[in-house]
Amino acid sequence: MTSVRVIGPEDDPPDGMRRARRRGRDDHPFWWLLPVALLLAIFYLYPVLEVVRISFTDATLLNSTYAYTLDSYRSVLADSALPRIWMATVIFVAGSVIGQTALGLLIALTLQAGFRRRLPGVRTVQVIVLATWIIPGVASAITWQLLLSEASYGFFNAMLRQVSLSPVAWLSDSRLAIWSATLANIWRGTALSMILLYAGLQTISPTLYEAAAVDGATAFQAFRYITLPRLGPALLVNIVIVSIFSLNTFELVMPLTGGGPGRSTEVLALAAYNAVFHDFNLAQGSVLAVLMLLINLGLTIVYWLASRGLR
Amino acid sequence: MQLKPGLRLFAILLGACLQSPHIAHAEDLVAPDRIGRIDAPKSFSFRVLTVHSNNNAQPKFAAEMAALYEKYAHLHPDWQVSIQLMSLQIPQEHARLLEQARSGTAPDCSALDSFEVPLFIRAGVLKPIDQYFSREEIDDLFPFIRPIISDAAGHIYAWWWTTDLRLLYRNTALVPDPPRTWQETKQAALAARRAADSDLEGLLFNGGRNETTTVDFLPQFWAQGGKLVDENGAAVFGQEPNRTYLLNAIAFYRDLIVSGASPARVASISNYDDLTAATIAGSAAMMVNGDWAMSQMQAAMKPEDFAKWAVSMLPGPTAEQRSTSSGGWTFVSFSKDPEKVKACMDLVREVYMGPATEVLRRLPTRQSEFDSPLYRSNFYLQIKQYLKLGQARPGLPIYTEISNRLQIAISEALSGTRTPEAAVDEAVDQVAKAAARYQ
Numbered sequence: 001m002t003s004v005r006v007i008g009p010e011d012d013p014p015d016g017m018r019r020a021r022r023r024g025r026d027d028h029p030f031w032w033l034l035p036v037a038l039l040l041a042i043f044y045l046y047p048v049l050e051v052v053r054i055s056f057t058d059a060t061l062l063n064s065t066y067a068y069t070l071d072s073y074r075s076v077l078a079d080s081a082l083p084r085i086w087m088a089t090v091i092f093v094a095g096s097v098i099g100q101t102a103l104g105l106l107i108a109l110t111l112q113a114g115f116r117r118r119l120p121g122v123r124t125v126q127v128i129v130l131a132t133w134i135i136p137g138v139a140s141a142i143t144w145q146l147l148l149s150e151a152s153y154g155f156f157n158a159m160l161r162q163v164s165l166s167p168v169a170w171l172s173d174s175r176l177a178i179w180s181a182t183l184a185n186i187w188r189g190t191a192l193s194m195i196l197l198y199a200g201l202q203t204i205s206p207t208l209y210e211a212a213a214v215d216g217a218t219a220f221q222a223f224r225y226i227t228l229p230r231l232g233p234a235l236l237v238n239i240v241i242v243s244i245f246s247l248n249t250f251e252l253v254m255p256l257t258g259g260g261p262g263r264s265t266e267v268l269a270l271a272a273y274n275a276v277f278h279d280f281n282l283a284q285g286s287v288l289a290v291l292m293l294l295i296n297l298g299l300t301i302v303y304w305l306a307s308r309g310l311r
Numbered sequence: 312m313q314l315k316p317g318l319r320l321f322a323i324l325l326g327a328c329l330q331s332p333h334i335a336h337a338e339d340l341v342a343p344d345r346i347g348r349i350d351a352p353k354s355f356s357f358r359v360l361t362v363h364s365n366n367n368a369q370p371k372f373a374a375e376m377a378a379l380y381e382k383y384a385h386l387h388p389d390w391q392v393s394i395q396l397m398s399l400q401i402p403q404e405h406a407r408l409l410e411q412a413r414s415g416t417a418p419d420c421s422a423l424d425s426f427e428v429p430l431f432i433r434a435g436v437l438k439p440i441d442q443y444f445s446r447e448e449i450d451d452l453f454p455f456i457r458p459i460i461s462d463a464a465g466h467i468y469a470w471w472w473t474t475d476l477r478l479l480y481r482n483t484a485l486v487p488d489p490p491r492t493w494q495e496t497k498q499a500a501l502a503a504r505r506a507a508d509s510d511l512e513g514l515l516f517n518g519g520r521n522e523t524t525t526v527d528f529l530p531q532f533w534a535q536g537g538k539l540v541d542e543n544g545a546a547v548f549g550q551e552p553n554r555t556y557l558l559n560a561i562a563f564y565r566d567l568i569v570s571g572a573s574p575a576r577v578a579s580i581s582n583y584d585d586l587t588a589a590t591i592a593g594s595a596a597m598m599v600n601g602d603w604a605m606s607q608m609q610a611a612m613k614p615e616d617f618a619k620w621a622v623s624m625l626p627g628p629t630a631e632q633r634s635t636s637s638g639g640w641t642f643v644s645f646s647k648d649p650e651k652v653k654a655c656m657d658l659v660r661e662v663y664m665g666p667a668t669e670v671l672r673r674l675p676t677r678q679s680e681f682d683s684p685l686y687r688s689n690f691y692l693q694i695k696q697y698l699k700l701g702q703a704r705p706g707l708p709i710y711t712e713i714s715n716r717l718q719i720a721i722s723e724a725l726s727g728t729r730t731p732e733a734a735v736d737e738a739v740d741q742v743a744k745a746a747a748r749y750q
Contacts, residue, residue, distance in 0.1 A: 169575050260578070262719055264728060
């Protein structure tokens, strides 16, 4: 029989006390989180706070001195170009969300059906779709430049000519250019939506579909009354993530259109870049970055709430 | 004594490591990221455009630049030059350079786009470099160069080693005579389109959002006598008669598109490679491009096709009112160490002041360099004449703001987003608001 000796405080050796204290530290999550928290503070929080600070100045790259002022906010908010920038951003983000979600869902459903029926080539399709997500934004932009080019070597217009249709001014028509940029972004981001929604589809119990089949439900009815309601939280998370990604997209639009013609494709992220690197205006670039940060924070709160719903 | 296999491998690796620096400097004085011996006692950093270095994508140019670097390395065995490559993201690269110069982390020796030099002079991050160049060498520079690289007292802060020129390229099989006026240009483009198949594009130029658009556009404005800034450096392009000149030049561009002489897609073209590609593909009758396009076309086209192409001065509102724009690249030193500044200027003098312009087929900035046999061909003799009419963009920091706003205005007017008047007025308004930042 094993005897247990209870150790009292009076005979607790100093080593034991240290061990106990260390155990206390080990049990507390604070110490484990501290290195990560420090890294986040240095590499994420500090730059964000610095951007917010600069937004309340008149700093430029041209002068080393600056003063604290609200003029940069006034100037950006009163800028006659801002409504056009908002409009381009809204079209780009909303179009990307709708397009990526619809296509992502379609591909996820197709893949699920393919896997269920053990069709050959389903895995290959999945890899091909994922490849578009792996390609860097700049490379995607160059690819789409070639596809949308209005020169004789432009792919889409060459296809249109083949079927005796007139070529389209994909990038030089100011009303169409933003939709062309959105199309390129949808192509690039659909894989992400596919992954998120495919994961959501896996959480739906197959017994529900079996029961629906026994009741004589059609495929559309099963989709309408089982898939969509059960996929709700995953759809919401997808919408929020795609919105954040699209809002921050700059590396695709910049090489594709440069914000033109005029300012028709100058989305918020590109406007911030132009303010800093073309106009050397650090403060106004920071104001635009703060606006993006606020929108992203709002979307993150929605994402957080949706994630809780998923759990 | 017989070593165990493990120890033998260790000894071989150790020997290789100890010997490697000697091997490197003995066999390789030039590497993609270095000029000079790897164990040289002194070093400086050197930022340069990829195309102006031994990393040029064309093997011929890369090899010839490496040979020039090697010659420099032999003459300066004490120095190791650490090469940093500069991308063609010009605004981003220069904004970063300015920040680095302010914080003391800029490269010791660096390339700088000529139109950005005044901004760096004004920011106080450059020091005069007059002592490294003789009076004769400075006086030999083309007239448009000195004002850009100098301060009010006449001190030079950068060495402008290569220039360029915008030209009208034409396929002589389609456009036999060089058009001299805007009207002749439109007619020639339309005639070429009528004579060829329907896919042919008459005249191509940059009309998108990029500095290239301003550089192509300004000659039309200057040819009428237009001024962007006055003697005091204030923006005056919105005042009469400059505003009318601007609107005339935009109307010329717009008329080209409306008449079908130019395709609507010019509103989205913002780099010269697109124009050169269309020319090489045989789908354009004329284009506005830099002098460097000629060697690119020669390398890519069949000799019989290339022989059809000729250049002429850009057209103007009348045959007498003509102008063209010149750009180019300079080198500056951000170092505070006089020894490094001298080493940088030695590199500029021995590699770039003449030898590199010939090797890379670029235009020199000094009249005497045109005496070289390379520049005695008809093409270069023609260019030498045009350089006299060449104008550089204003040597003032406010120019970058004017250019950004003009790019938007031109692009908006060409795409029909706004009327030319509204687009120009918006540009004037925005530059006026920004002017305070540049004072």
